[in-house]
Amino acid sequence: MKVALIQMEIxxxxxxxxxxxxxxxxxxxxxxxxxxxxxxxxxTGYSLGHLEEEAETIDGSTVTAVRKIANDHHCAVVAxxxxxRHKDGKIYNNTVVIDKQGSIVASYSKVHLFGLFNEERxxxxxxxxxxxELNGVICGSTICYDLRFPELYRHLSLQGAKxxxxxxxxxxxxxxxxxxxPSITPPLPTACPAAAH
Numbered sequence: 001m002k003v004a005l006i007q008m009e010i011x012x013x014x015x016x017x018x019x020x021x022x023x024x025x026x027x028x029x030x031x032x033x034x035x036x037x038x039x040x041x042x043x044t045g046y047s048l049g050h051l052e053e054e055a056e057t058i059d060g061s062t063v064t065a066v067r068k069i070a071n072d073h074h075c076a077v078v079a080x081x082x083x084x085r086h087k088d089g090k091i092y093n094n095t096v097v098i099d100k101q102g103s104i105v106a107s108y109s110k111v112h113l114f115g116l117f118n119e120e121r122x123x124x125x126x127x128x129x130x131x132x133e134l135n136g137v138i139c140g141s142t143i144c145y146d147l148r149f150p151e152l153y154r155h156l157s158l159q160g161a162k163x164x165x166x167x168x169x170x171x172x173x174x175x176x177x178x179x180x181x182p183s184i185t186p187p188l189p190t191a192c193p194a195a196a197h
Contacts, residue, residue, distance in 0.1 A: 001034045001035065001135065001137070002032065002033045002034050002035075003033065003034065003035045003036075003037065004029035004030070004033040004035070004036040004037065005037050006022070006025050006026060006029050006036060006037060006038050006039065006080075007039065008021060008022060008025055008039060008042060010039070010041065010042055010045040010169065011045060012045045012046070012047045013045075013047045013050070014045075015043055015044050015050075015054050018042060018043050018044065018045065019043050019062055019065075022038060022042045022043065022080075023062075023065055023066070023069065025038075026038060026066065026069050026077065027069055027073075029075075030069055030070070030072075030073035030075035030077070031073055031075075033073075033075050034075065034076065034100075034135055035075065035076045035077070035078065035134065035135065036075055036076075036077050036078070037077075037078040037080065037165055037167055038066075038077070038078070038079050038080030038167060039080045039081075039167050039168065039169055040080055040081045040093070040143055040144045040167045040168050040169035041080070041081055041082075041083070041093065041169045042080045042081070042082070042169075043056075043062060043082050043083070044083055045169075046117055046169065048117070048118070048119070048121070048122040048123075049122075051083050051091050051122050051123075052091075054083065055083040055084060055085045055091045056082060056083070056084055056085070057084060057085055058084055058094075058096060058104070058107065060084075062082060063079065063082070063096055063098075063104075066079045066096070066098060067098050067102040067103075067104070068102060070098045070099070070100060070101075070102045071100070071101055071102030074100045074101075075100055076097070076098060076099050076100045076134050076135055077097070077098045078095060078097050078098075078141065078165045078167065079095060079096045079097070079098060080095060080167040081093050081094055081095045081110065081143050081144075081167055081169075082094055082095075082096065083122075083123070084096075084107075084109075086109075086124075088124075090123075090124035091122065091123055091124065092109035092110070092123055092124055092125075092126055093109065093110040093113070093119065093123045093126075093143060094107060094108065094109045094110070094126070095107070095108045095109075095141050095143060095165070095167060097132060097134060097139075097141060097165075099134060099135075100135065105132050105133065105134060106130070106132035106134075106139075106141065107128070108126065108128055108141040108142070108143070109124070109125070109126025109127075109128065110123065110125070110126055110142075110143040110144070110145070110146060111125055111126050111127065111129075111142075111146055111149075111152065112125070112145050112146045112148065112149050112152075113125055113145070114144065114145040129152065129155055129156065129159075130159070131156055131159040131160060131161045134163075137162050137163055138159070138160040138161050138162050139161055139162065139163045139164065139165060140153075140156030140157075140159070140161035140163075140164040140165070141164070141165045141166075142156075142164060142165075142166050143166065143167055143168070144166070144167070144168040144169060146166070147166055147168070
């Protein structure tokens with residue numbers, strides 16, 4: 001199975017530009033890949049003050065465009081995370097998982113919100129810990145800071161997850177710190193591989 005992990009520079013306060021760039025990269029990555037994974041908050045970046053206006057719905061234009069690319073290229077997509085307004089009116093840091101026919105097979109909202117970025121002021125926390133099937137494999141999804149909570153990964157592994165996707169929007173300074181001090185990132189308590197940015 002070939003998995004493409006898409007990395008991109010996300011511009012603050014340029015949602016239309018981010019979406020266009022992300023879809024272009026996805027279009028390229030989908031060619032010859034079985035699954036493509038976008039980064040966390042790839043549409044808006046961490047300009048969270050504008051989410052009331054910029055949050056989309058699961059049937060909005062961005063998810064629709066991602067679904068079309070998945071179907072056109074016969075490539076499943078883990079759509080990173082997108083600020084999505086749910087039916088309860090709240091905004092969630094949400095990943096949408098799309099199969100190679102362009103159908104939505106799962107939706108996961110970040111459970112552990114990152115206090116340093118004041119995510120709890122802008123997002124509601126999710127509570128769905130279900131696995132799903134993608135390309136014949138049982139998978140799970142988490143988002144970025146969820147990685148710090150190993151019981152979530154153990155739970156997904158016990159549900160049969162063979163791959164756990166972890167889109168992340170980690171600042172460069174944190175990446176540099178992790179490269180110098182790799183023990184900062186806790187090991188996953190499972191033999192299940194994680195596809196992380």
